[in-house]
Amino acid sequence: MQPDRHAPPSSLSRARTRAFRLNGRAHAALVADHVLLLDYLREGLGLTGTKRGCDGGECGACTVLIDGRPRLACLTRAGECAGHQVETIEGLADGGRMSPLQRAFHERLGTQCGYCTPGMIMAAEGLLRRNPDPDEAAIRAALAGNICRCTGYVKIIEAVQSAAGSAR
Amino acid sequence: MSETPLTQASAHLRHGANIGQSLTRHEGALKVTGQARYAADHHPAGMLHAVLAVSSIARGRVIALDVAAAKAHPGVVDVMTPAHKPPLAQDPDEKTHPFMFRLDVLQNDRVRYPNQPIAVVIAETLEAATEGAVLLAPRYETEPARTDFPAGAHFTPALVGVADPAEAHHGDVEAGLAGAARRLEAIYETPAQYHNPMEPHGIVAAWEGDTLFIDTPSQGLAMAQARIAGLFGIPPAAVHIRSPYIGGGFGSKGVFSGPQVLGIMAARLVGRPVKLVLRRGQMFGPVGHRAPTRQSFRLGADNAGALTAIGHHTVTASSQHDDFFEPAGGVSHTLYASPAIATTYEAVRLDTGTPLFMRAPGKAAGSIALESAIDEMAHACAMDPLAFRLKNYAEVEPMSGKPFSSKALRACYAQGAERFGWAKRPLAPRQMRDAAGMLVGWGMGTATFPALMFQAQARAVLRADGTGVVETGAQDMGQGAWTALGQIAADSLALDPDRVEFRAGSSDLPDAGIAGGSAHTATAGMAIHGAGADVIARLAELAMGDERSPLHGAGNAGVIARAGRLFRRDDESRSESYVAILARAGIPAIEGHGKSATDPAAQAAYAMHAHGAVFAEVTVDPDLGQLRVTRLVGAFAAGRIINPRMVQSQYYGGMVWGLSFALHEQAVIDPRSGRPMNANLGEYHVPVNADLPSIEAILVEEHDAHVNALGIKGVGEIGITGTAGAIANAVWHATGMRARRFPITLDKLIGPQDN
Ligand code: FES
Ligand code: FES
Numbered sequence: 045m046q047p048d049r050h051a052p053p054s055s056l057s058r059a060r061t062r063a064f065r066l067n068g069r070a071h072a073a074l075v076a077d078h079v080l081l082l083d084y085l086r087e088g089l090g091l092t093g094t095k096r097g098c099d100g101g102e103c104g105a106c107t108v109l110i111d112g113r114p115r116l117a118c119l120t121r122a123g124e125c126a127g128h129q130v131e132t133i134e135g136l137a138d139g140g141r142m143s144p145l146q147r148a149f150h151e152r153l154g155t156q157c158g159y160c161t162p163g164m165i166m167a168a169e170g171l172l173r174r175n176p177d178p179d180e181a182a183i184r185a186a187l188a189g190n191i192c193r194c195t196g197y198v199k200i201i202e203a204v205q206s207a208a209g210s211a212r
Numbered sequence: 213m214s215e216t217p218l219t220q221a222s223a224h225l226r227h228g229a230n231i232g233q234s235l236t237r238h239e240g241a242l243k244v245t246g247q248a249r250y251a252a253d254h255h256p257a258g259m260l261h262a263v264l265a266v267s268s269i270a271r272g273r274v275i276a277l278d279v280a281a282a283k284a285h286p287g288v289v290d291v292m293t294p295a296h297k298p299p300l301a302q303d304p305d306e307k308t309h310p311f312m313f314r315l316d317v318l319q320n321d322r323v324r325y326p327n328q329p330i331a332v333v334i335a336e337t338l339e340a341a342t343e344g345a346v347l348l349a350p351r352y353e354t355e356p357a358r359t360d361f362p363a364g365a366h367f368t369p370a371l372v373g374v375a376d377p378a379e380a381h382h383g384d385v386e387a388g389l390a391g392a393a394r395r396l397e398a399i400y401e402t403p404a405q406y407h408n409p410m411e412p413h414g415i416v417a418a419w420e421g422d423t424l425f426i427d428t429p430s431q432g433l434a435m436a437q438a439r440i441a442g443l444f445g446i447p448p449a450a451v452h453i454r455s456p457y458i459g460g461g462f463g464s465k466g467v468f469s470g471p472q473v474l475g476i477m478a479a480r481l482v483g484r485p486v487k488l489v490l491r492r493g494q495m496f497g498p499v500g501h502r503a504p505t506r507q508s509f510r511l512g513a514d515n516a517g518a519l520t521a522i523g524h525h526t527v528t529a530s531s532q533h534d535d536f537f538e539p540a541g542g543v544s545h546t547l548y549a550s551p552a553i554a555t556t557y558e559a560v561r562l563d564t565g566t567p568l569f570m571r572a573p574g575k576a577a578g579s580i581a582l583e584s585a586i587d588e589m590a591h592a593c594a595m596d597p598l599a600f601r602l603k604n605y606a607e608v609e610p611m612s613g614k615p616f617s618s619k620a621l622r623a624c625y626a627q628g629a630e631r632f633g634w635a636k637r638p639l640a641p642r643q644m645r646d647a648a649g650m651l652v653g654w655g656m657g658t659a660t661f662p663a664l665m666f667q668a669q670a671r672a673v674l675r676a677d678g679t680g681v682v683e684t685g686a687q688d689m690g691q692g693a694w695t696a697l698g699q700i701a702a703d704s705l706a707l708d709p710d711r712v713e714f715r716a717g718s719s720d721l722p723d724a725g726i727a728g729g730s731a732h733t734a735t736a737g738m739a740i741h742g743a744g745a746d747v748i749a750r751l752a753e754l755a756m757g758d759e760r761s762p763l764h765g766a767g768n769a770g771v772i773a774r775a776g777r778l779f780r781r782d783d784e785s786r787s788e789s790y791v792a793i794l795a796r797a798g799i800p801a802i803e804g805h806g807k808s809a810t811d812p813a814a815q816a817a818y819a820m821h822a823h824g825a826v827f828a829e830v831t832v833d834p835d836l837g838q839l840r841v842t843r844l845v846g847a848f849a850a851g852r853i854i855n856p857r858m859v860q861s862q863y864y865g866g867m868v869w870g871l872s873f874a875l876h877e878q879a880v881i882d883p884r885s886g887r888p889m890n891a892n893l894g895e896y897h898v899p900v901n902a903d904l905p906s907i908e909a910i911l912v913e914e915h916d917a918h919v920n921a922l923g924i925k926g927v928g929e930i931g932i933t934g935t936a937g938a939i940a941n942a943v944w945h946a947t948g949m950r951a952r953r954f955p956i957t958l959d960k961l962i963g964p965q966d967n
Contacts, residue, residue: 150240158239197899
């Protein structure tokens with residue numbers, strides 16, 4: 045059998061205590077070196093809003109923000125986050141109140157099956173923080189790495205435009 | 213039990229009904245906040261992780277697995293192999309109905325296709341299970357892969373699709389061709405495609421004694437429940453499947469797959485809950501695909517451009533071990549008037565996983581070929597493609613001679629063409645350029661999809677406080693079942709949506725049939741409609757028979773329900789609330805039941821299809837062949853629309869699948885190994901945001917008194933049909949080059965012309 049290009053290194057790798065900020069709160073835990081941020085969030089912490097859609101780096105479903113920039117959690121080791129700020133879809137809402145992007149995706153039907161939605165929203169959130177008033181081309185470019193198999197993207201673009209507009 | 217007849221005059225929609233309104237997605241807030249829990253998001257206490265090892269060969273035997281190495285790995289709990297597995301009560305290769313497919317669940321060491329499961333490693337962590345699977349280092353006895361499509365040994369399948377005949381004739385095609393003033397012969401090829409919903413198939417399975425609880429995405433809960441019960445020898449009622457959110461299905465989650473069964477077996481083996489999720493690459497094998505086709509057309513037309521014959525011969529492929537034959541010929545039965553039509557099939561067997569229905573099965577592949585051929589014939593007749601289609605407009609279904617239950621296709625053509633600006637299209641190709649010097653082309657296609665109905669049941673309860681509960685095991689894979697069926701549920705009880713709790717997505721609820729065939733809203737909707745009507749009828753009986761009620765003696769005039777009250781039909785000043793009726797009768801709740809099914813009488817009398825027209829604009833770099841779709845306009849007529857915005861989303865999504873069919877999607881098979889070479893989302897191309905044109909979908913009004921009492925046709929699949937062909941035709945119009953092998957990639961526009 046060919047070696048699996050996605051195979052992680054041996055789980056005999058060391059575990060260390062890592063401290064980072066997760067959704068605005070200080071977080072410290074013992075994390076093995078090779079554990080992916082995606083699997084750590086989902087299986088370790090039960091933060092299952094972040095999804096896996098591919099075998100690594102091809103779909104954007106796992107997009108989170110690290111220090112405010114969109115990053116793929118399936119290509120990031122949890123340990124690398126030490127000292128950084130990690131934000132997931134669960135951290136966007138303010139208490140029970142949806143963020144402007146979440147509300148726009150809901151109201152404009154930017155979500156269908158919803159599986160791509162958390163990653164799509166986090167990628168868009170990263171864009172709006174860098175560029176609060178993007179044109180359509182900038183939105184399409186920022187979301188080009190996020191695959192949606194359901195919506196045809198039209199209402200996703202509309203949702204991002206409307207969230208940007210409401211913040212203006 | 214009220215059984216709602218399906219051919220009655222159009223069902224009354226209750227006054228003030230929410231049907232036809234664009235309510236936002238019922239579960240939208242959960243989805244945008246990450247709270248919607250999909251199957252793989254579950255993590256019961258004590259759960260273990262299972263990871264599949266899959267075959268890297270297409271055909272042969274597994275002769276060695278290093279189980280000892282995997283087991284010695286820290287965290288690995290057990291390794292399930294053909295030599296070490298829980299017994300099944302039924303041979304997974306046994307078939308008792310056409311929706312039953314043979315499953316590869318470690319019954320022996322045979323490898324029948326690439327990516328077939330050959331072992332399952334179960335471990336305390338996902339990482340340990342993944343590493344354990346690598347350590348198995350399988351060795352094989354490899355036989356040569358049979359991958360030669362369409363050149364392999366041909367045979368004629370007994371049936372195609374679910375149960376269509378493999379040969380159908382109307383009139384005399386040979387005579388029609390012989391007498392034709394113009395003839396066209398052309399061969400079109402479509403590749404194997406994989407559904408690739410964004411959510412991979414996964415399962416969390418937990419046994420409690422002989423009772424099974426599973427979280428897994430399913431487009432057909434009752435069928436899955438029966439399949440599992442049969443395999444494990446337990447009553448269906450002991451199988452509890454939860455599937456409230458499905459991350460896309462497109463047909464691949466319509467039948468219960470081998471890997472899902474393996475998750476249940478693994479949980480049985482270790483006596484603990486188990487989670488098993490497919491990697492993306494593992495989805496190119498055991499969970500179905502759209503088979504490749506090679507379609508040969510022979511068309512004849514007279515001097516005035518009227519078709520005299522349509523011959524449509526399809527060669528397709530199934531696996532070596534099971535049968536599903538892509539029914540690509542169906543579109544030729546219904547779309548264009550011709551005195552002679554023949555559809556025939558041949559098939560070959562390949563070392564692949566078994567193909568399955570994939571969004572618009574048969575219709576998608578058939579449509580891109582037929583629409584291309586029609587376009588070629590229009591050109592041969594020197595006619596505008598729209599004028600040619602109108603010239604050959606089918607007033608009755610050509611193959612059967614049956615009238616259409618409704619067909620607003622002329623309006624679709626007119627509204628779509630108007631919106632697109634079709635009238636300005638030059639007849640000859642290669643006439644238009646944009647400001648950047650790119651070639652511009654305009655093309656069109658006709659969309660069609662049958663209006664199907666399956667069987668379903670529903671239960672409705674009206675409670676003493678005037679609120680309702682409506683239950684059916686419907687499946688929402690993003691199409692909007694929660695919302696649209698919830699709207700029908702509220703309407704059936706004549707209550708505001710916020711007064712009615714709608715329950716779906718569980719096998720513990722009444723069977724809602726399958727979410728497929730674009731038939732779910734109609735099927736489950738009719739059952740719900742019947743259940744609500746049953747409740748209202750019982751309530752009315754209660755009131756009219758009670759002297760103390762203002763409705764007493766309403767008799768033949770009857771009552772109508774509106775916003776939680778019953779009114780006398782002949783005197784609306786006399787009314788009574790549900791709450792008052794139930795309170796006086798001292799009844800805590802009224803329960804009603806409904807069911808739906810196809811109506812054979814209506815089926816025999818009418819041809820039932822949704823229709824549409826799609827117009828496409830493309831630009832092509834004249835030197836590099838680089839190709840972009842810049843504009844798509846679709847106009848669709850699909851009977852009554854329950855939720856216009858959600859339906860528009862379905863059309864958009866379908867049209868983008870059409871674009872993907874025309875330009876992007878294909879599984880590339882290595883002829884030496886038989887393996888798909890692009891089993892990932894990086895190389896199996898689907899459109900992303902940056903590929904997207906401006907898209908418009910027009911909802912054309914249509915009333916249908918025959919499809920079902922609600923007048924609903926389906927919208928989930930039709931968008932692909934028409935669109936794919938429109939884009940192919942636009943590419944020809946831009947370049948003058950006719951691509952007949954799909955997808956149309958740029959090499960086909962700059963290479964030799966026989967593409
Ligand atoms: S799961 Fe990370 S990019 Fe697909
Ligand atoms: S909504 Fe289903 S993948 Fe985007």
